[in-house]
Amino acid sequence: MQENQLYRRVFAYLNSLSSIEDSDFANLFSGNKSNEINLFIDPNQIVVDTFLSARVYWSCERGSRSRALVLKIRRSDKRKILRPYLQHVHAMFDEIEQRRKEVKLYINAGDEPERNGRWRSIPFTHPSTIETVAMDSDLKNKIKSDLESFLKSKQYYHRLGRVWKRSYLLYGPSGTGKSSFIAGMAKFLCYDVYDIDLSKVINDSDLKMLLLQTTNKSMIVIEDLDRYLAEKSTAVSLSGILNFMDGIISCCGEERVMVFTMNGKDRIDPTVLRPGRIDVHIYFPLCDFSAFKTLANSHLGLKEHKLFSQIEEVFQTGSSLSPAEIGEIMISNRTSPSRALKCVISALQTNGDGSRGMGRVGQRLGESTSGRFVEECGEPGSIFCREGVHTMKEFRKLYGLLRMRSGRKDSMDLDSVEKENSKQET
Numbered sequence: 001m002q003e004n005q006l007y008r009r010v011f012a013y014l015n016s017l018s019s020i021e022d023s024d025f026a027n028l029f030s031g032n033k034s035n036e037i038n039l040f041i042d043p044n045q046i047v048v049d050t051f052l053s054a055r056v057y058w059s060c061e062r063g064s065r066s067r068a069l070v071l072k073i074r075r076s077d078k079r080k081i082l083r084p085y086l087q088h089v090h091a092m093f094d095e096i097e098q099r100r101k102e103v104k105l106y107i108n109a110g111d112e113p114e115r116n117g118r119w120r121s122i123p124f125t126h127p128s129t130i131e132t133v134a135m136d137s138d139l140k141n142k143i144k145s146d147l148e149s150f151l152k153s154k155q156y157y158h159r160l161g162r163v164w165k166r167s168y169l170l171y172g173p174s175g176t177g178k179s180s181f182i183a184g185m186a187k188f189l190c191y192d193v194y195d196i197d198l199s200k201v202i203n204d205s206d207l208k209m210l211l212l213q214t215t216n217k218s219m220i221v222i223e224d225l226d227r228y229l230a231e232k233s234t235a236v237s238l239s240g241i242l243n244f245m246d247g248i249i250s251c252c253g254e255e256r257v258m259v260f261t262m263n264g265k266d267r268i269d270p271t272v273l274r275p276g277r278i279d280v281h282i283y284f285p286l287c288d289f290s291a292f293k294t295l296a297n298s299h300l301g302l303k304e305h306k307l308f309s310q311i312e313e314v315f316q317t318g319s320s321l322s323p324a325e326i327g328e329i330m331i332s333n334r335t336s337p338s339r340a341l342k343c344v345i346s347a348l349q350t351n352g353d354g355s356r357g358m359g360r361v362g363q364r365l366g367e368s369t370s371g372r373f374v375e376e377c378g379e380p381g382s383i384f385c386r387e388g389v390h391t392m393k394e395f396r397k398l399y400g401l402l403r404m405r406s407g408r409k410d411s412m413d414l415d416s417v418e419k420e421n422s423k424q425e426t
């Protein structure tokens, strides 16, 4: 049921051979870099390769449900070169991968039996990195060193008889950078991302199958797990999720990082959150003054400004918005940093009681035609004013059934990280 890794390796190796260009026909695909064109072996095409002065012939066969690569070697050469040749292909693949250095995003498609496998991939070009996400710098460094020590811990996990995998929960209100951080983690690890859409998973065993079809060195992501569990909007049962996270099936692959996101973990069954299923908890808070300064620097190029003290005071009254909301105000007003800061102040003051709706506010920013900020910012023509923003009152009216206090705890499960770090090999 698992993808034959040798197939993937040979396929990549063959497509890197110059002889593929000499054949009468091949498939042409545009690459990820501009002007890049890739040649892929075509069914019935024969690609010739040479190894230790022997010639070998590859062809590609495609049935309705399977694909195969066929290797032909002269009988007299077979004993001498077959194994070393395949080892050579393995080694070359590692080099190609190293050069490729492109992270892929896999998405689970609906059930299409005529197609091979359930995952579809595209190059993962999300622009976020760990560095571009505004968060407490100590916490960021701890997460980075946790990831680094995971990468180095193969022997350690094996000695313990544990699967070499680690699970992270990113939780916090909408628009606080959880998805962006996932992209940053994937790039930091150079892992492919398998993003599981639970609404497309047919049942528990389908979820297992998806897991079996992921590769090593990959990050498996389930976003909004709390919503799926609360709304029961997936055909997967709670026990299906638990087994996926830590069941016997999760041992069928290694070097996996699992990442789950939630808006809050209060309503989650504690068995989901137990160590092993979730090793590290990372809280993504609403914007505080320090995160605001990071955003002002990255979005407006401001390290200091005379309005900063006023903004700090507003934050001290308990007002807050998500980094997505503040970032959006800054982007829309980036031609005038002072106006951007004034707009941030108005937005924070409008949200002055320190609590806020925690619906998916950040994602709805573009939908309003509210002109409220037009007067407040005195810039009737700006894009931000015309298209960008609801007032917080309007947000609440629309989405404000759920409210939450904007606590600011540094909630990574540091105990477990530190205990483990101290044990891990360097």
Ligand SMILES: Nc1ncnc2c1ncn2[C@@H]1O[C@H](COP(=O)(O)OP(=O)(O)OP(=O)(O)O)[C@@H](O)[C@H]1O
Pocket: 132, 133, 134, 135, 172, 173, 174, 175, 176, 177, 178, 179, 180, 181, 263, 284, 322, 323, 324, 325, 327, 360, 362, 363
């Ligand atoms: N901490 C942050 N630092 C920098 N940019 C941020 C931060 N949080 C959010 N953003 C920006 O806001 C937008 C939304 O962020 P993102 O999708 O990562 O939020 P999220 O926490 O996943 O939200 P949701 O819970 O609704 O999925 C992105 O464009 C992102 O760049």
Ligand SMILES: [Mg+2]
Pocket: 178, 179, 180, 223, 261
């Ligand atoms: Mg998200």
